Amino acid sequence: MQTTRHIDELREAMKRHGIDAAVIPTNDPHSSEYVCDRFKAREHFSGFTGSAGTLAVTNDKAALWTDSRYFIQAEMQLQGSGIDLMKMGTAQTPTLIEWLRKNTAKGKTISIPSELFPTSEFDMMRFFIREHKIDSTTDLIDEAWKDRPPMPCTKAFVHEEKYAGESALSKIARLHGLCPKNTDAVIISALDEIAWLFNIRGNDVEYNPVVYSYAIITPNESLLFIDSEKLTAEVKAHCERNGIKTLDYDGFERYINDLNGKNIAIDKDKTNAHIFELASRNNKVFSLPSPVCRMKAAKNDTQIAGTRLAMEKDGAALTRFWMWLEGELAAGNKVTELSAAERLHEFRAELPDFVGESFGTIAGYGPHGAIVHYSATEETDAEITYGNLLLVDSGAQFPHGTPDITRTFALGNVSEAAKRDFTIVLKGHIALASAVFVNGTSGYNLDAIAKQPLWQNGLDYGHGTGHGVGHFLCVHEGPQSISPRPNSAPFVPGMVTSNEPGYYKAGEYGIRHENLTLVIKKEIEGSNKQLLGFETLTLFPFDINGLELTLLNDTEKSWINKYHDTVLQRLSPWLNADEKAWLAGKCRHI
Numbered sequence: 001m002q003t004t005r006h007i008d009e010l011r012e013a014m015k016r017h018g019i020d021a022a023v024i025p026t027n028d029p030h031s032s033e034y035v036c037d038r039f040k041a042r043e044h045f046s047g048f049t050g051s052a053g054t055l056a057v058t059n060d061k062a063a064l065w066t067d068s069r070y071f072i073q074a075e076m077q078l079q080g081s082g083i084d085l086m087k088m089g090t091a092q093t094p095t096l097i098e099w100l101r102k103n104t105a106k107g108k109t110i111s112i113p114s115e116l117f118p119t120s121e122f123d124m125m126r127f128f129i130r131e132h133k134i135d136s137t138t139d140l141i142d143e144a145w146k147d148r149p150p151m152p153c154t155k156a157f158v159h160e161e162k163y164a165g166e167s168a169l170s171k172i173a174r175l176h177g178l179c180p181k182n183t184d185a186v187i188i189s190a191l192d193e194i195a196w197l198f199n200i201r202g203n204d205v206e207y208n209p210v211v212y213s214y215a216i217i218t219p220n221e222s223l224l225f226i227d228s229e230k231l232t233a234e235v236k237a238h239c240e241r242n243g244i245k246t247l248d249y250d251g252f253e254r255y256i257n258d259l260n261g262k263n264i265a266i267d268k269d270k271t272n273a274h275i276f277e278l279a280s281r282n283n284k285v286f287s288l289p290s291p292v293c294r295m296k297a298a299k300n301d302t303q304i305a306g307t308r309l310a311m312e313k314d315g316a317a318l319t320r321f322w323m324w325l326e327g328e329l330a331a332g333n334k335v336t337e338l339s340a341a342e343r344l345h346e347f348r349a350e351l352p353d354f355v356g357e358s359f360g361t362i363a364g365y366g367p368h369g370a371i372v373h374y375s376a377t378e379e380t381d382a383e384i385t386y387g388n389l390l391l392v393d394s395g396a397q398f399p400h401g402t403p404d405i406t407r408t409f410a411l412g413n414v415s416e417a418a419k420r421d422f423t424i425v426l427k428g429h430i431a432l433a434s435a436v437f438v439n440g441t442s443g444y445n446l447d448a449i450a451k452q453p454l455w456q457n458g459l460d461y462g463h464g465t466g467h468g469v470g471h472f473l474c475v476h477e478g479p480q481s482i483s484p485r486p487n488s489a490p491f492v493p494g495m496v497t498s499n500e501p502g503y504y505k506a507g508e509y510g511i512r513h514e515n516l517t518l519v520i521k522k523e524i525e526g527s528n529k530q531l532l533g534f535e536t537l538t539l540f541p542f543d544i545n546g547l548e549l550t551l552l553n554d555t556e557k558s559w560i561n562k563y564h565d566t567v568l569q570r571l572s573p574w575l576n577a578d579e580k581a582w583l584a585g586k587c588r589h590i
Contacts, residue, residue: 020108068462114273122273165302178291184262298494306400315539316574337376358395369510386412406514410546427453428501443482
């Protein structure tokens with residue numbers, strides 16, 4: 001197998017450098033969730049293509065850790081590779097550190113690339129495997145990956161203020177106000193934070209409109225480290241207007257190394273350990289949770305209006321897709337997971353201002369829907385027919401917003417069990433969409449609201465219930481999330497967050513109902529608390545054909561009817577007469 005050959009090449013490089021174990025993460029030097037081809041080392045050596053995972057290799061063993069979204073996919077892709085799957089969060093599964101301790105003798109050398117781990121994570125690993133030597137500088141990846149792709153070189157472009165709602169100069173001024181007064185420099189590594197702060201975008205990472213860069217903000221300067229070949233005349237003029245000085249990307253480490261006697265703020269969760277070490281040599285470095293992350297999470301009025309517009313456009317494309325799908329099936333034409341995803345892309349591409357998808361479309365029919373982050377290939381491409389559920393998770397990028405939506409379609413007569421589970425998951429979605437909570441509440445406190453209807457029926461799911469969504473940026477962003485994992489980041493008005501409970505019956509079907517929501521203030525008569533709630537932004541009907549109506553109470557039915565009324569009203573101006581009539585049928589009251 002190709003994977004086995006790649007692992008052998010890695011082991012040969014380890015032997016040349018006297019390294020007994022190597023850790024290969026998914027990350028790039030900017031701690032990005034999605035990375036460019038150059039940094040897909042874990043995928044190259046393991047063959048596992050999911051967006052999250054860590055590979056560990058010794059001279060005679062190999063293991064890969066990933067979360068529950070990818071258990072089924074990883075089992076298939078690792079088969080025959082000699083790599084053991086470690087299912088994170090399950091009983092009897094050792095952690096990466098426990099595995100390294102067990103499989104690497106004390107005093108031996110473990111390669112942990114410091115530029116590919118956030119400082120906080122690297123420090124934790126170093127602390128718990130103190131009995132081993134850590135090699136953080138030998139570039140095993142570059143040596144063992146014979147045809148490693150180069151860094152991307154796409155052109156950056158300006159994200160206009162008419163979409164952003166605020167100038168880069170204004171954002172930088174606000175950032176200064178959020179930093180301790182004795183701060184001499186703030187180092188920013190996260191690509192989406194740099195893109196947001198400076199109102200620039202790029203195409204270096206598929207689906208994510210970011211450009212590889214670093215930023216340093218001082219009381220007197222705003223520095224952007226970026227390859228000069230990526231700078232157009234428009235971007236240069238934009239930077240000059242906003243007081244942004246551009247320097248070469250490769251000069252960032254030299255600049256950090258030359259700093260002396262400064263008070264430097266770094267987010268240890270987002271800045272790699274190599275940069276932290278360089279900055280710490282001659283300076284006082286302190287950890288500061290990124291103010292930019294919190295700033296960009298609360299969307300302004302312009303961004304909110306743009307997001308609402310994006311939802312209308314996206315809803316129109318999805319309407320045409322569902323009409324097309326029903327027509328093809330009724331006519332007896334063959335539709336597969338790949339052809340459905342391609343057709344959905346075509347409908348979106350017809351929309352004004354469409355830039356691209358915000359992630360690769362997940363179209364999983366029947367058993368494939370139970371693979372949470374399934375990605376169809378030519379080998380797995382299933383035909384879509386009547387009699388089961390089709391899960392479609394997709395998104396788009398517009399300059400004014402980033403939709404992310406999942407719908408589960410009940411095609412023809414589906415089983416009573418499928419309808420029951422479909423309805424229970426929607427009950428969880430409605431419960432969260434209707435939640436009212438006090439100011440200061442985090443997603444950790446809200447997760448059980450969506451899961452309660454599922455738990456009451458013996459169901460559950462292993463992924464998060466909600467994630468923050470960027471504005472013409474990454475489809476996953478923080479600091480907020482809705483998850484059982486502790487997260488103290490409070491919800492504030494203006495945050496855009498997904499609501500996506502699900503259920504996955506291995507070998508049969510998967511269900512997920514996802515809308516994007518806006519955190520808003522709620523006024524309740526007689527309350528002396530500042531209350532918050534959610535406004536649903538996504539505009540597209542749920543498939544009534546999948547519902548078991550006897551499981552819904554009057555309040556839940558009313559919520560569905562009101563939501564569908566809004567969908568029909570808001571989408572109708574984007575549709576022709578036939579499309580409006582078809583949509584009216586899908587939005588009928590129950």
